[in-house]
Amino acid sequence: MAPKKKAKSEQITADEAVPKWPPISPLIPNSDLSMNELLPGQILTIPSLWTATLCKSYVSFLSRLPLTTTPGKPKKGDAVRVNDRFQINDPAFAERLWHETALKSLVSGELEGSGPASDESRRHDLWGGEVIGLNPNIRVYRYSKGQFFDQHYDDSKNVTIPGSPPIAARTTWTLLLYLTSPATGCMGGETVFYPEPAPSKKSKKPPPEPIVVELDVGLALLHRHGADCLLHEGREVLDGQKWVIRSDLCVKR
Ligand SMILES: O=C(O)CCC(=O)C(=O)O
Numbered sequence: 001m002a003p004k005k006k007a008k009s010e011q012i013t014a015d016e017a018v019p020k021w022p023p024i025s026p027l028i029p030n031s032d033l034s035m036n037e038l039l040p041g042q043i044l045t046i047p048s049l050w051t052a053t054l055c056k057s058y059v060s061f062l063s064r065l066p067l068t069t070t071p072g073k074p075k076k077g078d079a080v081r082v083n084d085r086f087q088i089n090d091p092a093f094a095e096r097l098w099h100e101t102a103l104k105s106l107v108s109g110e111l112e113g114s115g116p117a118s119d120e121s122r123r124h125d126l127w128g129g130e131v132i133g134l135n136p137n138i139r140v141y142r143y144s145k146g147q148f149f150d151q152h153y154d155d156s157k158n159v160t161i162p163g164s165p166p167i168a169a170r171t172t173w174t175l176l177l178y179l180t181s182p183a184t185g186c187m188g189g190e191t192v193f194y195p196e197p198a199p200s201k202k203s204k205k206p207p208p209e210p211i212v213v214e215l216d217v218g219l220a221l222l223h224r225h226g227a228d229c230l231l232h233e234g235r236e237v238l239d240g241q242k243w244v245i246r247s248d249l250c251v252k253r
């Protein structure tokens with residue numbers, strides 16, 4: 001279980017110099033996509049949310065952004081994260097990522113492939129409230145050989161989705177969109193989750209096996225965060241480059 005922390009608030013307005021993101025195309029038709037449950041209520045995947053062509057054009061675009069290398073020494077309580085990163089508050093891009101891909105339809109249970117979100121009675125519990133979109137705080141990570149993200153928990157944050165009126169929201173799930181994989185020469189870099197052992201002290205069962213999510217071009221990974229976040233890490237990249245776009249699912253607060 002993640003350590004208890006007070007929800008932190010994030011900046012709400014769009015940053016001035018937002019990137020001129022390329023079009024989010026080509027995409028596979030929404031009806032051909034599905035959301036799979038890797039660990040019930042905790043880890044979900046959507047293979048091919050983005051096509052390989054789209055991922056490739058984004059990697060070349062993102063390579064021209066001013067990424068900064070994280071300092072070796074993290075702030076107190078933060079995980080060691082060794083990668084290059086670009087972060088921007090861009091509500092318009094978050095909105096496009098939500099509406100122009102199958103994300104909104106899958107999360108809202110509108111598609112045949114919506115998996116665990118198909119069940120209306122389950123949806124509220126699954127997402128931790130009424131989902132309204134993605135966190136405008138967009139993060140881009142590039143991990144080169146030797147870089148990694150050490151074991152940590154992701155916090156839930158309070159955010160405000162701009163609009164009229166603005167909507168007070170809270171993040172409940174992390175979204176990671178992988179743009180590279182072994183198919184593009186990136187080895188290692190898997191995201192690994194460590195499920196907790198059963199609470200009973202008498203249990204003689206061995207601890208649950210870690211869940212390893214292999215990189216896959218265009219795959220979106222969603223995992224529950226905040227108080228019920230699983231301990232997880234981004235394994236060291238052994239060769240090539242790992243590129244990830246990160247945001248979060250937001251519910252009404
Ligand atoms: O890059 C990864 O595989 C993990 C990233 C992550 O854990 C995070 O952004 O909080």
Ligand SMILES: [Fe+2]
Nearest residue numbers: 152153154232
């Ligand atoms: Fe994380």
